[in-house]
Amino acid sequence: MTCYPALTSEKNLKKLSLTALHMPLAVCLPLAAALAACVPAPKRAYSAEETSKLDDITEVMRVNAATMDPLFSYEEPTKFDDKSFATLPAAAAQMKATGTALQDARIAHGFAKGFVDHAKDLAAGGDKLRVAAEKKDRAAASAAIREIHQTCRDCHSEFR
Numbered sequence: 001m002t003c004y005p006a007l008t009s010e011k012n013l014k015k016l017s018l019t020a021l022h023m024p025l026a027v028c029l030p031l032a033a034a035l036a037a038c039v040p041a042p043k044r045a046y047s048a049e050e051t052s053k054l055d056d057i058t059e060v061m062r063v064n065a066a067t068m069d070p071l072f073s074y075e076e077p078t079k080f081d082d083k084s085f086a087t088l089p090a091a092a093a094q095m096k097a098t099g100t101a102l103q104d105a106r107i108a109h110g111f112a113k114g115f116v117d118h119a120k121d122l123a124a125g126g127d128k129l130r131v132a133a134e135k136k137d138r139a140a141a142s143a144a145i146r147e148i149h150q151t152c153r154d155c156h157s158e159f160r
Contacts, residue, residue: 051094051097060101078138080142094126096126102115102122121147
């Protein structure tokens with residue numbers, strides 16, 4: 001999920017926390033969990049080439065989330081429409097770039113080898129998504145999105 005500054009501004013969060021004091025606990029806990037899982041948007045829009053050269057893991061993850069989170073709902077080929085399918089070439093390029101950036105020693109330094117393996121898988125998933133988009137193959141695109149999503153889950157369970 002991508003958050004927007006207007007929703008997460010300090011002023012709005014203070015209002016939310018004051019309001020939350022008056023809400024039943026059953027409402028507050030899920031709300032708190034949702035906010036904790038929220039990934040802020042990247043500092044700016046990056047081209048895939050710029051993304052591949054980022055050396056800040058937080059910013060790389062923000063680009064990754066902003067790119068792929070909206071596409072994770074298309075893990076089934078029947079859910080694609082022409083408009084969503086048209087976004088795939090740019091998303092594929094960003095996933096390849098994200099995987100490349102995460103393999104860079106400036107980011108990967110200090111992580112176990114498995115981290116770089118996940119980054120390579122992410123870049124490979126970007127390549128598969130690109131090929132599927134070029135062929136306009138919805139089934140292959142959905143498979144690539146599922147693979148990328150699983151790579152994200154696996155890496156986060158191991159390194160987050």
